[in-house]
Amino acid sequence: MTSALGKDLLGIEPLSADQIRLILDTAEPFKEISERTIKKVPALRGSTIVNLFFEPSTRTRVSFEFAEKRLSADTVNVAASGSSVSKGETLVDTARNLEAMRIDMVVIRHGASGAAQFLAERIESNVINAGDGTHEHPTQGLLDLLTLRDRFGRLDGLRVCIVGDVLHSRVARSNIWGLQKMGADVAVCGPRSLLPNAVGEFGVTVFDRVEAAIEWAQALNVLRLQLERMTAGYIPSLREYNRVFGITRERLAQADHELLILHPGPMNRGVEIDSDVADGPCSVILDQVTNGVAVRMAVLYLLAGGKPELAEAAKLAPGGDR
Amino acid sequence: MMRPVVLRGGRIIDPSQGLDCVGDVVLIDGKIEHAGAAVGSPDGAEIVECGGSIVSPGFIDVHCHLREPGREDVETIATGARAAAAGGFTAVCAMPNTDPVTDNQAAVGFIVRQGLVAQAARVYPIGAISLRQRGEALAEVGEMVAAGAVAISDDGKPVASAHLMRTALEYARTFGIPVVDHCEEPTLAAAGAMNEGVVSARLGLRGIPSEAEEIMVIRDILLSRRTGGHVHLAHMSTRGSVELIRWGKERGIAVTAEVCPHHLSLTEDAVEGYATNAKMNPPLRTGEDVRALGEALRDGTIDVVATDHAPHHYDEKEREFADAPNGIVGLETALAVVVTTMVVPGHLDYATLIDRMSVAPARIFHLPGGSLARGRPGDVTVFDPSREWVVDPSQFRSKGRNTPYAGRRLRGRAVCTVVGGRVVHHIGA
Numbered sequence: 001m002t003s004a005l006g007k008d009l010l011g012i013e014p015l016s017a018d019q020i021r022l023i024l025d026t027a028e029p030f031k032e033i034s035e036r037t038i039k040k041v042p043a044l045r046g047s048t049i050v051n052l053f054f055e056p057s058t059r060t061r062v063s064f065e066f067a068e069k070r071l072s073a074d075t076v077n078v079a080a081s082g083s084s085v086s087k088g089e090t091l092v093d094t095a096r097n098l099e100a101m102r103i104d105m106v107v108i109r110h111g112a113s114g115a116a117q118f119l120a121e122r123i124e125s126n127v128i129n130a131g132d133g134t135h136e137h138p139t140q141g142l143l144d145l146l147t148l149r150d151r152f153g154r155l156d157g158l159r160v161c162i163v164g165d166v167l168h169s170r171v172a173r174s175n176i177w178g179l180q181k182m183g184a185d186v187a188v189c190g191p192r193s194l195l196p197n198a199v200g201e202f203g204v205t206v207f208d209r210v211e212a213a214i215e216w217a218q219a220l221n222v223l224r225l226q227l228e229r230m231t232a233g234y235i236p237s238l239r240e241y242n243r244v245f246g247i248t249r250e251r252l253a254q255a256d257h258e259l260l261i262l263h264p265g266p267m268n269r270g271v272e273i274d275s276d277v278a279d280g281p282c283s284v285i286l287d288q289v290t291n292g293v294a295v296r297m298a299v300l301y302l303l304a305g306g307k308p309e310l311a312e313a314a315k316l317a318p319g320g321d322r
Numbered sequence: 323m324m325r326p327v328v329l330r331g332g333r334i335i336d337p338s339q340g341l342d343c344v345g346d347v348v349l350i351d352g353k354i355e356h357a358g359a360a361v362g363s364p365d366g367a368e369i370v371e372c373g374g375s376i377v378s379p380g381f382i383d384v385h386c387h388l389r390e391p392g393r394e395d396v397e398t399i400a401t402g403a404r405a406a407a408a409g410g411f412t413a414v415c416a417m418p419n420t421d422p423v424t425d426n427q428a429a430v431g432f433i434v435r436q437g438l439v440a441q442a443a444r445v446y447p448i449g450a451i452s453l454r455q456r457g458e459a460l461a462e463v464g465e466m467v468a469a470g471a472v473a474i475s476d477d478g479k480p481v482a483s484a485h486l487m488r489t490a491l492e493y494a495r496t497f498g499i500p501v502v503d504h505c506e507e508p509t510l511a512a513a514g515a516m517n518e519g520v521v522s523a524r525l526g527l528r529g530i531p532s533e534a535e536e537i538m539v540i541r542d543i544l545l546s547r548r549t550g551g552h553v554h555l556a557h558m559s560t561r562g563s564v565e566l567i568r569w570g571k572e573r574g575i576a577v578t579a580e581v582c583p584h585h586l587s588l589t590e591d592a593v594e595g596y597a598t599n600a601k602m603n604p605p606l607r608t609g610e611d612v613r614a615l616g617e618a619l620r621d622g623t624i625d626v627v628a629t630d631h632a633p634h635h636y637d638e639k640e641r642e643f644a645d646a647p648n649g650i651v652g653l654e655t656a657l658a659v660v661v662t663t664m665v666v667p668g669h670l671d672y673a674t675l676i677d678r679m680s681v682a683p684a685r686i687f688h689l690p691g692g693s694l695a696r697g698r699p700g701d702v703t704v705f706d707p708s709r710e711w712v713v714d715p716s717q718f719r720s721k722g723r724n725t726p727y728a729g730r731r732l733r734g735r736a737v738c739t740v741v742g743g744r745v746v747h748h749i750g751a
């Protein structure tokens with residue numbers, strides 16, 4: 001059965017604007033399910049889903065697991081330790097073994113760019129990319145789009161700046177492609193050592209100074225800065241990073257307008273973002289987490305062949321059992 | 323007494339003596355007896371009809387990896403030498419990054435022996451520059467040359483130390499052999515998986531900038547100027563490298579260079595979809611680089627075509643892109659890729675192709691062959707320039723199947739390869 005999204009969700013780059021709109025629209029009715037006492041519908045009853053996580057992750061894995069359980073799917077979590085290069089089973093063997101157990105979907109998080117596509121090309125089950133190396137993290141990008149659309153009522157013409165380590169960020173790539181496809185104006189801001197050398201060919205505006213980005217943008221998506229970037233010599237210190245690029249209340253106060261603040265988490269408070277911003281009135285960081293479950297339910301539902309127009313009906317059906 | 327061989331009625335092109343005519347090549351006792359107008363056949367000769375084909379001095383590949391000793395599961399000297407013959411090569415130079423490394427006279431002697439046993443293309447060993455290719459102490463170059471090494475190289479690994487490179491260039495002068503360098507500035511290229519550019523940025527793969535190659539190209543050229551040693555730059559991949567080599571040659575510096583068929587025909591776009599058979603080092607670059615390399619091959623700035631034939635096991639390529647090994651096989655597709663991408667569109671004529679694949683490699687590496695002049699070794703390649711074929715890796719003589727050209731329709735194919743007056747490869751019309 002071919003879904004409106006095709007077999008897999010590997011990234012936002014291959015999606016059309018219509019497909020993105022479909023996912024966001026489908027997520028709307030699923031939001032309400034999470035507000036119920038009995039948070040469950042039978043849409044995926046009988047489906048078996050494996051959450052295959054080669055990298056440690058709490059937030060994304062839990063979000064997917066809730067999304068799956070609220071759709072009544074049967075789920076198994078596999079935490080494969082170590083990287084693919086460590087001795088042991090190869091990714092292709094892991095995939096074939098899962099396939100042999102007759103599963104319906106795999107949610108994969110992996111440290112290598114392209115790992116989700118690699119898996120998708122070798123098994124018949126639906127594959128959802130939950131983050132592959134520094135390539136894409138499509139459900140994060142989609143939940144960011146949903147959060148922005150909730151607040152602004154539109155994405156077309158919206159000015160969004162992604163701040164921080166774009167070079168190593170799969171969240172940044174998924175956001176750039178998603179926002180551009182939906183008609184937003186996208187900018188990036190960060191030390192040049194943490195921007196791709198070819199960022200100019202991404203069709204984004206580049207701000208060297210965060211003050212200029214704040215002046216321009218209606219929303220900032222603040223990326224997590226990994227401590228390893230400092231030890232690998234990309235930046236001199238986390239302290240200086242905060243002083244030059246940190247999103248602080250003082251900097252935001254310089255703008256003549258309010259900015260919406262997003263962050264994919266987990267946050268380094270006092271490095272890329274100050275606590276009074278993260279916890280302040282313009283922050284939608286927790287809305288992102290809430291929307292994450294709804295977006296993932298929408299993706300699971302659509303990939304399973306669910307009809308968009310039935311999503312409304314699905315939520316009215318009696319709660320599923322286990 | 324060997325049976326004489328007559329290659330009859332082909333178009334003979336031998337740039338070493340400005341020959342381009344239809345006629346016969348006669349081989350007696352392993353040597354060229356005649357190349358030119360049609361002549362009568364000696365008694366009992368083996369006749370190979372070459373009408374419609376080009377008869378050329380045998381192709382020589384100055385850069386391949388035959389994996390023996392160490393990885394006989396992916397290639398042996400015998401399978402590699404047969405793959406070479408099938409691709410029209412009468413001789414290949416085997417890189418020393420074997421296991422153990424070919425860094426001493428015994429190891430060199432082993433490769434010579436295995437090459438003789440193979441009875442296919444000739445195999446010339448290249449010795450390591452440094453012991454175990456560690457980039458520290460110089461290997462015993464003199465003894466390796468005495469045992470049959472035709473050049474030295476730490477290929478597969480860059481020579482990071484400028485001092486070692488300088489010393490190698492000086493020391494190799496004594497023995498009249500080139501020092502072959504794999505130009506890669508290791509800190510810039512660290513953990514890189516493909517060309518640095520918009521494709522790597524989109525795919526989220528660590529990039530290798532062109533400058534990682536070019537910095538070492540100019541370093542080597544300057545050290546060659548300082549020492550007078552002959553540096554041969556392996557597998558050039560960037561437009562900038564071409565400009566630097568041109569700069570060096572204009573000043574009379576002893577620099578030569580090679581380009582691989584894949585760098586003449588493919589760009590970084592081939593990596594799309596995380597295609598591990600498009601992963602090699604140096605990586606596939608941009609269209610601008612491809613054009614500059616083609617022009618440099620035509621005008622002689624780049625002297626030779628070399629394959630960098632690098633077989634890998636299927637399992638090793640069947641994995642995440644960043645973890646897959648670098649390299650592709652090339653011996654059996656090189657001629658066709660060059661014909662299809664360079665000659666057919668009119669960028670190169672056959673005489674120049676033969677110069678870059680036979681005459682120039684022999685001259686630069688001081689090898690026998692590279693000419694059909696009377697008395698030279700009977701190493702001859704006969705290829706049909708218009709024969710079309712579809713690349714099917716399962717038909718390779720090489721054990722390696724890792725090629726980005728699988729399924730591609732190419733033009734030009736070696737139909738007969740003669741080594742030392744003996745036909746080692748022949749396919750019917």
